[in-house]
Amino acid sequence: MATYETALGASTPDTITLLGTDLARDVMGTVGFGELAFWLATQRRPSPGETRLFEAVLAALADHGFTPTAIVSRLTFLSAPDSVQGALAAGLLGGGSRFLGVTEDCGRFLNAVISTHPEPDDWDALALETVRAQGKARIPGLGHHVHKNGDPRTPRLFQIAEEEGLVGPHLQLFAAIGRAHPQVLGKTLPLNGAGTCGAVLADLGLPLELLRGFALLARTAGLIGQLAEELRNPVANDIFLSVDTNTRSVAPSQE
Amino acid sequence: MATYETALGASTPDTITLLGTDLARDVMGTVGFGELAFWLATQRRPSPGETRLFEAVLAALADHGFTPTAIVSRLTFLSAPDSVQGALAAGLLGGGSRFLGVTEDCGRFLNAVISTHPEPDDWDALALETVRAQGKARIPGLGHHVHKNGDPRTPRLFQIAEEEGLVGPHLQLFAAIGRAHPQVLGKTLPLNGAGTCGAVLADLGLPLELLRGFALLARTAGLIGQLAEELRNPVANDIFLSVDTNTRSVAPSQE
Amino acid sequence: MATYETALGASTPDTITLLGTDLARDVMGTVGFGELAFWLATQRRPSPGETRLFEAVLAALADHGFTPTAIVSRLTFLSAPDSVQGALAAGLLGGGSRFLGVTEDCGRFLNAVISTHPEPDDWDALALETVRAQGKARIPGLGHHVHKNGDPRTPRLFQIAEEEGLVGPHLQLFAAIGRAHPQVLGKTLPLNGAGTCGAVLADLGLPLELLRGFALLARTAGLIGQLAEELRNPVANDIFLSVDTNTRSVAPSQE
Amino acid sequence: MATYETALGASTPDTITLLGTDLARDVMGTVGFGELAFWLATQRRPSPGETRLFEAVLAALADHGFTPTAIVSRLTFLSAPDSVQGALAAGLLGGGSRFLGVTEDCGRFLNAVISTHPEPDDWDALALETVRAQGKARIPGLGHHVHKNGDPRTPRLFQIAEEEGLVGPHLQLFAAIGRAHPQVLGKTLPLNGAGTCGAVLADLGLPLELLRGFALLARTAGLIGQLAEELRNPVANDIFLSVDTNTRSVAPSQE
Missing domain, CATH: 1.10.230.10 (Cytochrome P450-Terp, domain 2)
Known part of the structure; x- marks a missing residue:
């Protein structure tokens, strides 16, 4: 019978631990979010200097305006406003070899x-x-x-x-x-x-296989910012319409 | 001709601004990641107390062990290890009404x-x-x-x-x-x-329409932790095999 | 110990069955794709008339030109050309309440x-x-x-x-x-x-809870068509640039 | 001003065309779904023999029982039953190098x-x-x-x-x-x-860059079958519980 080991979150009826520490007492209110993300990824708590440098990287990558990923997230939110998770996931899926790689x-x-x-x-x-x-x-x-x-x-x-x-x-x-x-x-x-x-x-x-993951973490915060701005000052429908009105129907062309 | 307004990231050949501030000088090295995520979502820079409380929320929601979203992320990484963005996106897609709602x-x-x-x-x-x-x-x-x-x-x-x-x-x-x-x-x-x-x-x-988004932001950090642990101590294939070996083929049953 | 029952695909070293039939002998070469999709969803093989009507529905929903979902799929393919699955998934995520609902x-x-x-x-x-x-x-x-x-x-x-x-x-x-x-x-x-x-x-x-799923199945074929056309006659970068060049940076505005 | 060309879906107030043909008159009721998918991808209408062979491929790839992608789709549906598009997208995201590649x-x-x-x-x-x-x-x-x-x-x-x-x-x-x-x-x-x-x-x-796309199209039909079966005879929660009850919390181990 397989057993699945994890050092991440665990709970009993009376306790919740994260990374072997008491979540409520020793993490919440004490550990910043960047520090926690580093800790989760390495299972080693970073020093204040490491945290500062890591958070500078996250800030550098969080948002670059109307990138393809931002446009994708806003258009998906326009189409499926009931699914914030879908809009964020769609935006992250552009985080591949070319734009976030x-x-x-x-x-x-x-x-x-x-x-x-x-x-x-x-x-x-x-x-x-x-x-x-x-x-x-x-x-x-x-x-x-x-x-x-x-x-x-x-x-x-x-x-x-x-x-x-x-x-x-x-x-x-x-x-x-x-x-x-x-x-x-x-x-x-x-x-x-x-x-x-x-x-x-x-x-x-940080693990080399997941370096892209930290760009995606930063970008998740950026995409939430994009969706929040879309709620206040929507542009996705205008983007769609600008494509729609400039569409030209052509004859099929085989490869 | 439509114009698309944003107060988020913007750049010229010599400058990069984020939320109207100089990204390199005034954000990187100065603003923590939780603080930045709050700022991006509200376009208002939070106080230290607000940041601390907000980051406590993110810590509370970051990881709960082998939840369905964690299992999904690991299994997707097993199937498509070339696409970290796909593994994270798949995990976030479980952030719907039941488990993260x-x-x-x-x-x-x-x-x-x-x-x-x-x-x-x-x-x-x-x-x-x-x-x-x-x-x-x-x-x-x-x-x-x-x-x-x-x-x-x-x-x-x-x-x-x-x-x-x-x-x-x-x-x-x-x-x-x-x-x-x-x-x-x-x-x-x-x-x-x-x-x-x-x-x-x-x-x-924070915007009510996006409250789920903050749970997803927290969870993104958690899922990176899950994938990092999967790289060190893999369990996804064992989970798959435990399902596979306990599968029983039955006759089709119409609704 | 839990057992997981399914009437869908199953295999032994020498056989593969699908829905209780021999896949190679009785499905491949005999059952059309629309017919199979219906059968998979209901575990009941449709009549020729049902298949014709069902496929007419799929044709009606397959593609409507540059919809938000098509734009999203093309932009995601532009950003992450190494991940066709990501481009398709991103496009499907717009299949929510508004556009495909x-x-x-x-x-x-x-x-x-x-x-x-x-x-x-x-x-x-x-x-x-x-x-x-x-x-x-x-x-x-x-x-x-x-x-x-x-x-x-x-x-x-x-x-x-x-x-x-x-x-x-x-x-x-x-x-x-x-x-x-x-x-x-x-x-x-x-x-x-x-x-x-x-x-x-x-x-x-067909199951009411999954009616949207059939629109998504039809759309998957349409999105592959969109990506194939993007490969031959790319427009995603032009769409991105038309947004980029019409972006106006504004001051942050709090909610 | 950019113009976006497409030979796929187009409509005027009175007509809808697809691939240069009248959708309602010449596609719906006449063209099967596999045939249409081929046509969309190549902009060339396949012969009956090509359609039969193509649909045999789709049948061969549609479903293989409880694969990681099927498990992922069911677990995502369990977590977010309100978002069928999310469950399908999550399943497709496993269609990467290893399992569907x-x-x-x-x-x-x-x-x-x-x-x-x-x-x-x-x-x-x-x-x-x-x-x-x-x-x-x-x-x-x-x-x-x-x-x-x-x-x-x-x-x-x-x-x-x-x-x-x-x-x-x-x-x-x-x-x-x-x-x-x-x-x-x-x-x-x-x-x-x-x-x-x-x-x-x-x-x-068919375009080499999108061969994986056809496996994903086939799998979309299979995943709808998986979700339909999950609605009738749910197993996702049992899979989750079998992982949950066999989880062992361990001390963090740094890389």
């Missing part, structure tokens, strides 16, 4: 390099080698279609990491890639914020 | 009473009237299938609300219902934690 | 009347009573925002039902409501196609 | 070989070369954990394809792989049904 891709990319070069003497040499080895392949986290001269989130994340003594190998390699790549690519691209978030999350020891 | 139902129920009785002289009299008016209908937030003698989260939420000076009409009415209902129902039921969370969220001025 | 609402509404008036002498009298009893409440299935002079799908569904001898009480009551309502409402509204589909599905004996 | 993986794998060897003189030689080139990598569609001596769906699909004159290069290569692989692998594995479905769908000219 950079954070995870960058964290994994840096981690793959570091795994095989655990304590490099020279970060710049390793970065140069890394950029060269990519050849024509894109380096995750490099470049931004809007912030061409620099993503304002990037220096802020490095600053907070330094203030908290949390600049680890992923951030170091990423910074070095920022210095080294112009030599190889012949042009200077900014280190984008989403990629820097991935480096930070990897340095914080 | 009490928070919203209770907040809305209390709010409906208060809307028509804005400043009652006597909360106990109003509670008695409210319980009587329900007849045989269930009062959302009353009773718990496990914590029959009291849900440990409930007194803690009242305590924090009192400490922060945030006991509003929803909590007052809910407390009074806790005192009044035995007289009508002939038995004493505990005020459950999920319902108390709804009363708190309503007192905090 | 009429079919179920109408079927349930008619069924509620018929349950209490199983064999009326006079459908027109019952319809008149029904319309009057609604007062100012909307009658599901009545009216269409585009097809104001009549929805072309409605007479076709009645015609097919008549050809197949499958005009049951739901269609009879719905037709009678079509005749009776002008007398009460003072204007003539068309019986819309989505509502007629609900009447047909209820007459076919 | 073989169909797409196999179709793409065969197609990649054929793209570079369009008209081979000798299928067996090409198959041998293909199997050898895989080295230790798994060949999609080869092997089955239950049907070790042969998947009953496979010969049936080949038979129907032959009857309809639709054995194309994907099926030919797949059959040849079935003959060639023992020579390389030193053991005989069956060609599984899901993989054969992928070969068939590719031969039918």
